[in-house]
Amino acid sequence: xxxxxxxxxxxxxxxxxxxxxxxxxxxxxxxxxxxxxxxxxxxxxxxxxxxxxxxxxxxxxxxxxxxxxxxxxxxxxxxxxxxxxxxxxxxxxxxxxxxxxxxxxxxxxxxxxxxxxxxxxxxxxxxxxxxxxxxxxxxxxxxxxxxxxxxxxxxxxxxxxxxxxxxxxxxxxxxxxxxxxxxxxxxxxxxxxxxxxxxxxxxxxxxxxxxxxxxxxxxxxxxxxxxxxxxxxxxxxxxxxxxxxxxxxxxxxxxxxxxxxxxxxxxxxxxxxxxxxxxxxxxxxxxxxxxxxxxxxxxxxxxxxxxxxxxxxxxxxxxxxxxxxxxxxxxxxxxxxxxxxxxxxxxxxxxxxxxxxxxxxxxxxxxxxxxxxxxxxxxxxxxxxxxxxxxxxxxxxxxxxxxxxxxxxxxxxxxxxxxxxxxxxxxxxxxxxxxxxxxxxxxxxxxxxxxxxxxxxxxxxxxxxxxxxxxxxxxxxxxxxxxxxxxxxxxx
Numbered sequence: 001x002x003x004x005x006x007x008x009x010x011x012x013x014x015x016x017x018x019x020x021x022x023x024x025x026x027x028x029x030x031x032x033x034x035x036x037x038x039x040x041x042x043x044x045x046x047x048x049x050x051x052x053x054x055x056x057x058x059x060x061x062x063x064x065x066x067x068x069x070x071x072x073x074x075x076x077x078x079x080x081x082x083x084x085x086x087x088x089x090x091x092x093x094x095x096x097x098x099x100x101x102x103x104x105x106x107x108x109x110x111x112x113x114x115x116x117x118x119x120x121x122x123x124x125x126x127x128x129x130x131x132x133x134x135x136x137x138x139x140x141x142x143x144x145x146x147x148x149x150x151x152x153x154x155x156x157x158x159x160x161x162x163x164x165x166x167x168x169x170x171x172x173x174x175x176x177x178x179x180x181x182x183x184x185x186x187x188x189x190x191x192x193x194x195x196x197x198x199x200x201x202x203x204x205x206x207x208x209x210x211x212x213x214x215x216x217x218x219x220x221x222x223x224x225x226x227x228x229x230x231x232x233x234x235x236x237x238x239x240x241x242x243x244x245x246x247x248x249x250x251x252x253x254x255x256x257x258x259x260x261x262x263x264x265x266x267x268x269x270x271x272x273x274x275x276x277x278x279x280x281x282x283x284x285x286x287x288x289x290x291x292x293x294x295x296x297x298x299x300x301x302x303x304x305x306x307x308x309x310x311x312x313x314x315x316x317x318x319x320x321x322x323x324x325x326x327x328x329x330x331x332x333x334x335x336x337x338x339x340x341x342x343x344x345x346x347x348x349x350x351x352x353x354x355x356x357x358x359x360x361x362x363x364x365x366x367x368x369x370x371x372x373x374x375x376x377x378x379x380x381x382x383x384x385x386x387x388x389x390x391x392x393x394x395x396x397x398x399x400x401x402x403x404x405x406x407x408x409x410x411x412x413x414x415x416x417x418x419x420x421x422x423x424x425x426x427x428x429x430x431x432x433x434x435x436x437x438x439x440x441x442x443x444x445x446x447x448x449x450x451x452x453x454x455x456x457x458x459x460x461x462x463x464x465x466x467x468x469x470x471x472x473x474x475x476x477x478x479x480x481x482x483x484x485x486x487x488x489x490x491x492x
Contacts (some may be wrong), residue, residue, distance in 0.1 A: 031085030085129035106154025119222025136177030152176030172202030215438035219254035277471020279314035288325035
């Protein structure tokens, strides 16, 4: 950068700056929001498309600098709206923004699609004073297209890489770009989405805090769907506090998304940031073998050391079993729900978008075989074979089975039987059962392998227990301070 002041901030301050750090500098006049945007754009230019080429950003909002200037002026005139005032935020490429950016779910079929309206998420962020800096790459169609597609790959954006080990470690999916971008510090925070593990997994793989909220806490209106039963947006950040700031801004009721009317929207998430939140907590550690499959001895040790740390911080730990742990969940509910949910979304797009339903998407992919079907589209074809009416007996049976087994015989079973307030899982290995139940989870960095691969632990609770989980995650984070930035951009 030509400006020596900004160059100094870029090298010595920005890489691990928190939202509070940013607000302090903007409040004192030492930094403006416009300058903050320039700092992030400089990092993106240097490290995302050149050098290590993390490839996490699909596009930048052309209006970002002007929005920042307007928010700087508003700050001088009226003061800040709140903690996100003037803060750059990235959004996953399946979240609608009615501006000059596109929303494509990573597919070239929608590469020119500009959403007809802001999503609820985008509206909430704008009202909070955040700057929508850009869109992040993702696993195409949120990893609901092909059976062997790598996490972080899309026909529109190519392959996202993990900044902790671009050639060694998976980046995690499907919010891969959001995870890699925040780990590499291309924005303050990002919004990801999850149907089953797609916030928790890339957060764990990129040494981030990821909050997968209760389905209903944040409206899904304007998000390209997979499943109305399981989909939700959620924060991805470098710290629990930053993730909580974002969660508070996104939460709310929306009459156009009926499940949000169950939202206890008066929850004060920020007051749950208690450094002593583990003291006196009673937590369950599921010991069913299924939650440890595929874990190396090294990763198992990181987890067990983390459990010991929870005890040292005042938590009572019980080994528990989940009645439904051995259930083979499958994805029948997603297969049946994807077709009507996607068709409804595509039908509302601008007439210039020629792909209006799943049938036409499959045809588009076949017509552009080399560009679109590197990994095939077996999952799309499976969903297309359903009626799209949700009347099949198989769907209704699968839905009832999943709801009962994941809740009454799953998470709630363990919480109630052992009288614990939350469950603790290694990395994202409990994400499937929580996703099917629609229950919240928070993952926090727990350590690194000798090779440097990040590893996390996850706290999971019952519906709308975010204010129970936040002090657990915050207490662990503040006591351990495990997270370290990737070497990218740190003079290495």
